[in-house]
Amino acid sequence: MKKVLALVLAAMMLLGMMPFALADGVVSVTIPHYKTGENVGAIFFLPQVERFNALYEGKYHIEIEELTQDMYADKIQQLGQQRKLPVLVEGGNTEWIKNVVIPNNLFTDLAPFLAEHKEVADLLIESNLAYNTTEDGKVFSVALPVIRPMGMYYNGEMIDLGGKTPAEMSWDEFTEALGDNKIAFMTGENAWTTTLAFSSMIAVEEGGAELLRSHTIDKLYDFNQPAILNAVAKLQKILQNYASSNTVGAVYADAANAFMSKNAAVIANGSWMVGDFAEDGGKWSNGFDGSTVHGAVLPGNVALANTDGFGWWIPANASDAEKELGMAFIAFMNTPAELEAYMLAEGGVAPNLKVSDEYTEKAKASGLMYEYVNAVNADTIICPSFGDCVPSSVGDQEFGKLLPQLIDGTLTPEAFCAELTAAAEETRLN
Numbered sequence: 206m207k208k209v210l211a212l213v214l215a216a217m218m219l220l221g222m223m224p225f226a227l228a229d230g231v232v233s234v235t236i237p238h239y240k241t242g243e244n245v246g247a248i249f250f251l252p253q254v255e256r257f258n259a260l261y262e263g264k265y266h267i268e269i270e271e272l273t274q275d276m277y278a279d280k281i282q283q284l285g286q287q288r289k290l291p292v293l294v295e296g297g298n299t300e301w302i303k304n305v306v307i308p309n310n311l312f313t314d315l316a317p318f319l320a321e322h323k324e325v326a327d328l329l330i331e332s333n334l335a336y337n338t339t340e341d342g343k344v345f346s347v348a349l350p351v352i353r354p355m356g357m358y359y360n361g362e363m364i365d366l367g368g369k370t371p372a373e374m375s376w377d378e379f380t381e382a383l384g385d386n387k388i389a390f391m392t393g394e395n396a397w398t399t400t401l402a403f404s405s406m407i408a409v410e411e412g413g414a415e416l417l418r419s420h421t422i423d424k425l426y427d428f429n430q431p432a433i434l435n436a437v438a439k440l441q442k443i444l445q446n447y448a449s450s451n452t453v454g455a456v457y458a459d460a461a462n463a464f465m466s467k468n469a470a471v472i473a474n475g476s477w478m479v480g481d482f483a484e485d486g487g488k489w490s491n492g493f494d495g496s497t498v499h500g501a502v503l504p505g506n507v508a509l510a511n512t513d514g515f516g517w518w519i520p521a522n523a524s525d526a527e528k529e530l531g532m533a534f535i536a537f538m539n540t541p542a543e544l545e546a547y548m549l550a551e552g553g554v555a556p557n558l559k560v561s562d563e564y565t566e567k568a569k570a571s572g573l574m575y576e577y578v579n580a581v582n583a584d585t586i587i588c589p590s591f592g593d594c595v596p597s598s599v600g601d602q603e604f605g606k607l608l609p610q611l612i613d614g615t616l617t618p619e620a621f622c623a624e625l626t627a628a629a630e631e632t633r634l635n
Contacts, residue, residue: 230263231262231263231265231266232264232265232266232526232527232529232530233265233266233267233268234266234267234268234291234293235267235269235291236267236269236291236293237269237271237272237280237281237284238250238269238270238271238272238277238295239272239273239277240269241270241272242273243457243458244273244274244457245457245461245474245477245478245481246477246551248480248550249477249546249547249550253538253546253547254267254269256537257533257537260537261533265530265534267293267530267534273394274394274457275393275394275601275602275605277297278296278297278298278301278597278601279298279597279601281294281297282298285297285306285520288522290520290522290523291520292520292523292527292528292531293517293518293519293531293534293535294517294518294519295516295517296346296514296515296516297515297597298598299515299596299597300596300597300632301597302345302515307339307345310521312343312345312346312520312521313518313519313520313528313531314344315343315344315345315346315347315518315519315532315535316342316343316344318344318347318532318535318536319344319347322536324539325347325535325536325539327557328539328544328555328557329347329348329350329557330348330352330512332512332513333348333350333513333514336422336512336514336515337516345515345518346515346516346518347516347517347518347535347539348514348515348516349539349544349547350539350544350556351544351548351553352512352554352555352556353475353476353510353551353552353554354502354508354509354510354553354585354587355401355473355474355476355508355510355590356371356473356500356501356502356503356507356508356509356577356580356581357371357401357472357473357474357500357501357502357503358472358482358499358500358501358577359470359498359499360464360470360471360493360499361497361498361499362494362497363386363467363497364382364383364386365382366382367382370501370580371504372502372505372506372580372582373506374504374505375504375505376406376439376443376504378504379504380446380447383470383471386447386469386471387448387449387450387468387469387470387471388402388443388447388448388469388470388472389460389461389463389464389468389471389472390402390449390452390455390460391452391457392452392453392454392605392606392608392609392612393454393455393457394456394457394605395592395600395601395604396604396605397457397460398457398460398473398474399440399444399452399473399608400590400591400592400604401474401503401590402440402473403436403440403591404417404509404588404589404590404591404592405473405503405504405505405507405509406436406440407432407433407436407591408586408588409507410431410433410435411431411432412431413432413433414507414588416430416432416433417588417589417590417591417594418588420589421511421513421514421589421593421594422513424595425594425595425629426595426596426626426629426630426633427626427629428622428623428625428626429619429623429626430622434618434619434622437618440611441611441612441618441621444608444611444612445614448612449463449469450463451463452612453608453609453612454609460472461481461488462488462490465481465488465490466490466491467492468491473503476500476551476552476574476577476578477551477552479551479571479573479574480550481495482496482498482573483495483573499573499576500573500574500576500577500578500580501577501580502580502585505586506582506584506585507585507586507588508581508585508586509587509588509589509590510587510588511589511590511593513589514593517531517535517538519531541558541560541561544558545560549564549567549568549574552574552577553578591604592604595629596629596632597632598628599625599628599629599632603624603625604625607621607624607625
């Protein structure tokens with residue numbers, strides 16, 4: 206009886222790992238992802254999934270399970286440890302991927318896929334493909350071939366920069382120009398808007414940009430360094446004097462609301478936010494008008510971008526049918542039409558894509574998007590963000606958790622950096 210029970214349980218587990226097939230033979234899978242709900246990435250991603258489902262109607266179908274961004278990497282790691290990974294994963298905990306997934310070949314090699322889909326391979330950014338290629342020539346993941354330097358937005362109706370752009374100003378000069386106006390910071394989730402601003406403060410410190418650039422692969426564990434200490438001191442001063450009133454505990458939706466209700470005049474964010482300013486989509490209040498918004502790089506002439514990262518990957522234990530679906534979705538996302546739609550919606554450039562004339566016309570007509578993307582100039586400091594350079598749990602959770610204590614003065618900059626260092630070291634042990 207024990208043997209029979211064991212066989213039944215094994216069969217049930219196997220069935221649980223099989224792709225769910227509808228009665229008409231459609232292979233349907235569920236993918237947990239953070240680009241859902243209030244996450245700004247949902248605006249493009251969810252309709253893209255629906256376009257894929259429509260294209261492959263009768264063959265493939267993808268359902269999306271909602272997760273918050275700060276929990277995504279940990280959730281994926283937990284599912285991996287339980288051998289319940291979804292068919293498609295976007296990135297994840299960098300340390301877990303490097304130390305567990307890749308060494309143990311727990312992924313599907315996408316090198317044969319790229320060999321069969323030269324139209325996709327030719328678009329990929331060379332440095333990113335190299336980052337995703339193992340020593341034995343396997344390809345772990347495929348990232349979208351788009352570079353999107355991130356900066357900020359400011360409300361031209363609320364602040365007067367005296368004819369200058371933020372690129373021409375230091376953080377001290379910029380905040381002085383703010384007067385009584387505030388910046389839309391946040392401490393909740395992964396402290397996204399705060400992290401971007403903080404990253405630019407590191408980048409303008411002596412050796413700061415080089416420090417960030419050198420730790421996208423081998424993560425930064427020691428934060429007791431002059432460039433970071435000085436940036437934390439700057440951040441503390443700005444948070445204490447210019448943070449929007451809802452900063453402590455704020456998640457992204459709260460920070461965005463502060464900006465679009467004129468409770469803040471500035472928000473650091475990526476190009477994907479442009480869509481929120483095109484017309485009143487129900488997010489504006491308190492007399493906010495999207496036409497008054499300007500796109501810019503961050504003070505000190507800093508833009509944030511990182512090509513060293515993981516993209517979409519497929520677990521090794523996926524069935525053949527699941528792998529076919531996963532590869533079809535990766536190929537779909539990398540078609541010229543989808544890439545152009547993505548760049549129009551969220552900004553950025555695809556260096557290896559010859560864009561259509563229609564795309565060029567639409568990009569120029571987009572106004573704010575064109576201003577934002579073209580704020581980068583030959584002198585712009587381009588480097589990864591702080592979150593790209595630290596252990597995932599530090600960037601996604603610990604940094605934001607410590608910020609309230611930095612704001613109320615419980616932690617000095619030195620103590621703040623010591624706490625971050627301790628949290629980072631803890632990840633080595635785990």
